[in-house]
Amino acid sequence: MDLTIIGYLAGIFTTFASLPQLIKSIKERDLSSFSLAFVLIFTTGLFLWLIYGILRNDYPIIIFNVLSLMFWVPITYLKIKEVVRNWKKR
Amino acid sequence: MDLTIIGYLAGIFTTFASLPQLIKSIKERDLSSFSLAFVLIFTTGLFLWLIYGILRNDYPIIIFNVLSLMFWVPITYLKIKEVVRNWKKR
Numbered sequence: 001m002d003l004t005i006i007g008y009l010a011g012i013f014t015t016f017a018s019l020p021q022l023i024k025s026i027k028e029r030d031l032s033s034f035s036l037a038f039v040l041i042f043t044t045g046l047f048l049w050l051i052y053g054i055l056r057n058d059y060p061i062i063i064f065n066v067l068s069l070m071f072w073v074p075i076t077y078l079k080i081k082e083v084v085r086n087w088k089k090r
Numbered sequence: 091m092d093l094t095i096i097g098y099l100a101g102i103f104t105t106f107a108s109l110p111q112l113i114k115s116i117k118e119r120d121l122s123s124f125s126l127a128f129v130l131i132f133t134t135g136l137f138l139w140l141i142y143g144i145l146r147n148d149y150p151i152i153i154f155n156v157l158s159l160m161f162w163v164p165i166t167y168l169k170i171k172e173v174v175r176n177w178k179k180r
Contacts, residue, residue, distance in 0.1 A: 013135025045103025
């Protein structure tokens with residue numbers, strides 16, 4: 001199998017895996033088992049990958065990370081909202 | 091800033107983000123807000139990245155994905171266990 005195809009397949013898997021996660025999270029508004037640190041650091045990392053892709057003019061990296069951010073920015077928003085809500089309750 | 095540094099920083103962020111997640115998941119044994127599809131597809135994608143890295147002899151890709159798999163294989167195991175447990179309860 002062509003090496004490039006494995007790379008694209010890997011990118012498609014790790015990127016689009018997050019789509020069912022976003023759908024579930026929006027539906028259930030429950031992110032209690034997610035670590036806040038994970039969500040924040042992971043999304044920051046995706047931003048860094050995007051900057052890296054832009055500076056290197058690497059279109060696959062740009063496209064995969066723009067897509068990933070479209071899934072993870074809303075998940076991060078929902079997680080922060082949950083943490084703030086729980087913090088206010090105390 | 092050196093481009094390579096941004097790339098490594100991005101890899102460190104997206105990889106080590108999962109460490110606090112693994113710690114939380116092991117402690118609380120709760121993965122209810124994780125989508126099974128996300129966990130399975132994401133971990134499969136990490137395996138594909140590892141294969142891609144090995145075939146291309148690309149050490150950063152190999153190292154980052156071996157580390158990521160060390161975090162995500164146990165998380166996947168815990169999620170599958172939870173799904174099986176809930177399925178037996180019904």
